[in-house]
Amino acid sequence: MADYFTHFSCVLDVGSPEKAIAALDLLTRLHLDDEGADDPEYSGFAMTQQDGPESSILWFHDDEGEGDIEGVIRFVLCLAEEIELTGLWGFEVAYTCSRPRLDAFGGGAHVIDLGKRKSIGWTSTHEWLEAALRGEDCDA
Secondary structure (H helix, E strand, O other): OOOEEEEOEEEEEOOOHHHHHHHHHHHHHHHHHHOOOOOOOOOOEEEEEOOOOOOOEEEEEEOOOEOOHHHHHHHHHHHHHHHOOOOEEEEEEEEEEOOOOOOOOEEEEEEEEOOOOEEEEEEEHHHHHHHHHOOOOOOO
16 A cells, blocks of 8 residues: 655745744644644644744644645635735645555645735646646646
């Protein structure tokens, strides 16, 4: 049997240590709201202040290969609303497997407009490759 993993590691500068602490508090509150849920909305990732309590930079990463990119996106959009973040932010993701399997490896990237509070684009290496092999524009 094969195990499938979703990996990511990215940072978000929220502008001040106070906003970073507010982000940690928000995630704690959301985790409490998610307790006991069959499908928690804000799980599958860990978040800490990079470089300690005086940092404005949040480090997001998968939770032992069980990464939930949708959970990260939901949280960052909620955070953007809570502490009034603006600008573009994005991250990459890698899909791996414990055994060689077809369609088990790949990656992608997501871009979020924090000010508009929405995901504005994403790409998948698997979908890109399939389109390129069908003769579609590789640069699209």
